Amino acid sequence: MTAQLTTPRRASARRTSQHRRREATRSGFLTVFVALGALVMIVPFLWLIVATTYPTSEIFTVPPHVWFGDYFWQNLTTLFQSRGFGDALRNSLVVATVTTVIAVFICSAAGYAFAKFTFPGRNVIFVVIIASLALPSQVTLVPLFQMMVELGWLNTYPSLILPNLAVPFGIFLMRQSMSSVPDELIQAARVDGAGEFRTFLQIVLPTVRPALAACSIFLFLGQWNDFVYPLVVLRTQDAYTVPVALASLQGVSSTDYGALLTGTLVSITPVLILFLFLQRHFVAGLLAGSVKQ
Known part of the structure; x- marks a missing residue:
């Protein structure tokens, strides 16, 4: 047995x-x-970090450098003093920050309306917004340029900020996140006498904080890296954003790759800082609304 x-x-x-x-x-x-x-x-x-510490004549040597040189400060000085990169960095920071803050609020408000309110044409409007994601940005380039010309906004901050305040992907992301907020929580706030705006600011937004972080990263990154539209509406070098300024560093007959690579390194630093600051909320924000409770 x-x-x-x-x-x-x-x-x-x-x-x-x-x-x-x-x-x-x-x-x-x-x-x-x-x-x-x-x-x-x-x-x-x-390799980018190492290459910024060498002059242009030594960057593409074979075999490539595997350790740091001593030319980083010279490249940085050339970039900011001779190339005027400081103006571009300031312009991009102002435009990307202001656009992100306002756009996140607008996308959150729209997502809250689509998720928690019932009104005529809600589903149709939402479908149209989602369908606009398939529309290439180049299609709207000429109409936007004509609008900026008629408004006299060429070469200004409003021409870069206003067209990007209502982002379809941001509305979709926040709507999915708002759908996971319990209706009972909102009803309890209303019973306690809170108005809709106060309920939205003090009850709903803190609940979807991870989605706000994810939306902020996506919107900031999209605005920071935008190249074609700023290239069209900006006219003078002191108004350039970082991508346009980096493109202007490439000459017809020669290119200062030391300054170009240093500018590239400087341009990705704010994005890395933002991601490191919000990384703990990022994955949770992407998954928001995927599980119904």
């Missing part, structure tokens, strides 16, 4: 051991794959 019981136990233990070995092997392969992917992505970034 004991032998009959021992045999199934041994078989079960053997299967458990085989399963654990398979899981360990699968986990090992996945770890190696992720490590290789991370290496492929981080090596160009490391």
Whole structure:
């Protein structure tokens, strides 16, 4: 009897051991794959950092440099003093920050309306907003340019900020997040005498803080990296944003790659700081609304 019981136990233990070995092997392969992917992505970034410490004549040497040089401050001085990159950095910070703050509020308010209110044409309007995501930005380039000309806003901050205050993706993201806010919470606030605006600011927005962080990162990154539209509406160098200023560093016959790569490194620093500051909310914000309670 004991032998009959021992045999199934041994078989079960053997299967458990085989399963654990398979899981360990699968986990090992996945770890190696992720490590290789991370290496492929981080090596160009490391090369960028190293290249900014060398003059243009030494950047593309073979074999490439693997350690830092002593030319970083010269490249930085050339970038900001000779190329006027400080104006571009200031313009991009002002435009991206103001646009992100206002656009996040507008997208949140629109998402709240679509998620928690019932009004005629709600679904049709939302479908139209989602369908506009498939519309290439180049299609609206000429109409926007004509509007800026008629308003006299060429080469100004409003020409860069106003067209990007209602972003369809931001509205979609916030609507999905607002859908997960319990209706009972909103009803309780209304019963306690809170108006709709106060309920939205003090009850709903703190609840969807992760989605706000994710939306802020997406909107800031999109505005910071926008190149074609600012290139069309900006006329003078002192009004350039960072992408346009970086493009202007490329000459017809020669290019100062030391200044160009240093400008690239400087341009990605604000985005990295923003992401590091909001990273703990980022994944939670992307998953907001995916699970119904």
